[in-house]
Amino acid sequence: MHQLTIAEIIRGLRDRQFSSVEITSHLLERIQQLDGHYNSFITVTGEQALAQAAAADARLAAGDAPALCGVPIAHKDIFCTNGVRTSCGSKMLDNFVPPYDATVVDNFQQAGAVSLGKTNMDEFAMGSSNESSFYGAVKNPWDLARIPGGSSGGSAAAVAAQLVPGTTATDTGGSIRQPAAMTGTTGLKPTYGRVSRWGMIAFASSLDQGGPIARTAEDAALMLSVMASSDSKDSTCLDRPQQDYTASLNDSIAGLKIGVPREYFGEGLDGEVGARVQEALKQYEALGAELVEISLPHSKLAVPAYYVIAPAEASANLSRFDGVRYGYRCENPADLRDLYMRSRGEGFGEEVKRRILVGTYALSAGYYDAYYNKAQQIRRLIKQDFVDAFQKVDVIMGPTAPNPAFKLGEKNADPVAMYLEDIYTIATNLAGLPGMSLPCGFAHGLPVGLQIIGNYLDETRMLNAAHQFQQATNWHQQTAPAAE
Numbered sequence: 001m002h003q004l005t006i007a008e009i010i011r012g013l014r015d016r017q018f019s020s021v022e023i024t025s026h027l028l029e030r031i032q033q034l035d036g037h038y039n040s041f042i043t044v045t046g047e048q049a050l051a052q053a054a055a056a057d058a059r060l061a062a063g064d065a066p067a068l069c070g071v072p073i074a075h076k077d078i079f080c081t082n083g084v085r086t087s088c089g090s091k092m093l094d095n096f097v098p099p100y101d102a103t104v105v106d107n108f109q110q111a112g113a114v115s116l117g118k119t120n121m122d123e124f125a126m127g128s129s130n131e132s133s134f135y136g137a138v139k140n141p142w143d144l145a146r147i148p149g150g151s152s153g154g155s156a157a158a159v160a161a162q163l164v165p166g167t168t169a170t171d172t173g174g175s176i177r178q179p180a181a182m183t184g185t186t187g188l189k190p191t192y193g194r195v196s197r198w199g200m201i202a203f204a205s206s207l208d209q210g211g212p213i214a215r216t217a218e219d220a221a222l223m224l225s226v227m228a229s230s231d232s233k234d235s236t237c238l239d240r241p242q243q244d245y246t247a248s249l250n251d252s253i254a255g256l257k258i259g260v261p262r263e264y265f266g267e268g269l270d271g272e273v274g275a276r277v278q279e280a281l282k283q284y285e286a287l288g289a290e291l292v293e294i295s296l297p298h299s300k301l302a303v304p305a306y307y308v309i310a311p312a313e314a315s316a317n318l319s320r321f322d323g324v325r326y327g328y329r330c331e332n333p334a335d336l337r338d339l340y341m342r343s344r345g346e347g348f349g350e351e352v353k354r355r356i357l358v359g360t361y362a363l364s365a366g367y368y369d370a371y372y373n374k375a376q377q378i379r380r381l382i383k384q385d386f387v388d389a390f391q392k393v394d395v396i397m398g399p400t401a402p403n404p405a406f407k408l409g410e411k412n413a414d415p416v417a418m419y420l421e422d423i424y425t426i427a428t429n430l431a432g433l434p435g436m437s438l439p440c441g442f443a444h445g446l447p448v449g450l451q452i453i454g455n456y457l458d459e460t461r462m463l464n465a466a467h468q469f470q471q472a473t474n475w476h477q478q479t480a481p482a483a484e
């Protein structure tokens with residue numbers, strides 16, 4: 001049963017081939033037996049999951065079954081869950097139990113989904129390797145000596161290891177797409193504002209966006225149909241009705257114009273990764289699509305601009321963690337100043353401290369115009385590059401990450417090398433565009449991801465293109481050796 005996709009589980013439950021309790025029990029046993037190898041979960045909610053599964057079976061029997069009724073999923077530990085620890089992968093929130101559910105969590109509950117628990121992540125979503133978690137690094141099911149990508153590495157690894165068919169995740173600069181690429185899964189970052197951020201602990205508020213990681217584009221579409229909704233509690237959430245993102249999956253892509261940015265195939269791209277992406281583009285041509293070379297001239301500035309804007313927003317957002325109201329508090333503080341300093345110094349990890357320092361510096365008097373304001377100007381140029389490109393093409397495609405998964409600890413001493421792993425994904429967040437990654441082959445024996453970038457609010461076309469590729473190939477059906 002663990003090999004089933006979400007779409008197959010939905011059909012199986014409705015055809016009475018198995019019950020939600022049966023598949024939930026099977027996956028919980030699998031997590032207990034195998035997750036010690038991957039460390040993909042922080043919290044497993046077995047008792048709650050079985051109760052939700054029993055309720056789902058009752059609804060299925062009564063013919064009162066919403067979209068994902070009885071389907072097991074897991075949530076990235078950045079989404080607040082009522083009565084269940086929400087740690088954000090940090091010592092700072094190790095003891096935090098929210099009294100409410102994030103909108104995304106509530107949407108899945110309304111759809112009848114069963115939550116198996118909370119997945120591991122880089123601390124406060126800051127990282128590209130899932131090594132900064134307070135709960136230890138997540139291991140890649142394709143090679144346990146390698147990283148699964150970050151920050152949603154736990155979510156991606158849990159899907160790749162077939163512990164759960166789909167997970168929620170978040171993407172601030174590539175944190176859904178990059179781990180999806182490195183674990184051979186399908187990950188989708190929607191248009192900024194498409195998915196509510198209420199109850200999703202903030203890293204960088206103008207960049208963060210929730211989305212799904214699953215095995216197939218069809219499953220991602222099913223999950224997005226539940227996740228994406230308007231929300232009066234989030235002022236940045238778009239006022240758009242929920243829609244069925246699976247409706248146009250089977251449409252022909254003949255005549256689809258695919259933009260291929262020349263800047264994404266230059267220096268820094270691993271040769272085998274580039275070759276797999278080029279082969280995927282040829283497959284699209286065989287399906288009737290047209291390749292159009294385009295230029296995104298300011299893309300080389302995306303990384304430096306992002307690493308000013310994102311830390312600046314993180315500096316502001318993380319100022320609330322002061323040891324006073326909730327979260328970690330140091331022992332025996334001498335005074336209020338000591339309480340603040342030691343609580344934050346002891347509660348945050350090294351990568352979070354690094355970004356807070358960078359962000360605070362960029363926002364400080366005398367440097368705001370030189371760094372933060374300049375980065376925002378570059379952001380506008382990057383956005384305009386995409387606006388211009390979408391005058392000529394329907395979607396943009398290229399590599400998701402420049403390299404396959406690297407070894408644990410390999411880049412910890414060089415933060416810049418780590419940051420460059422997001423070089424092809426960051427611009428999409430700066431522009432607020434939707435993007436996704438899907439498996440397109442192997443390089444050095446490890447999965448490679450093809451990135452698809454869509455126009456604003458054009459997730460349906462992006463998902464259609466991904467689904468048609470997956471109908472013609474079987475890369476998404478390959479199983480990690482450790483998961484068999």
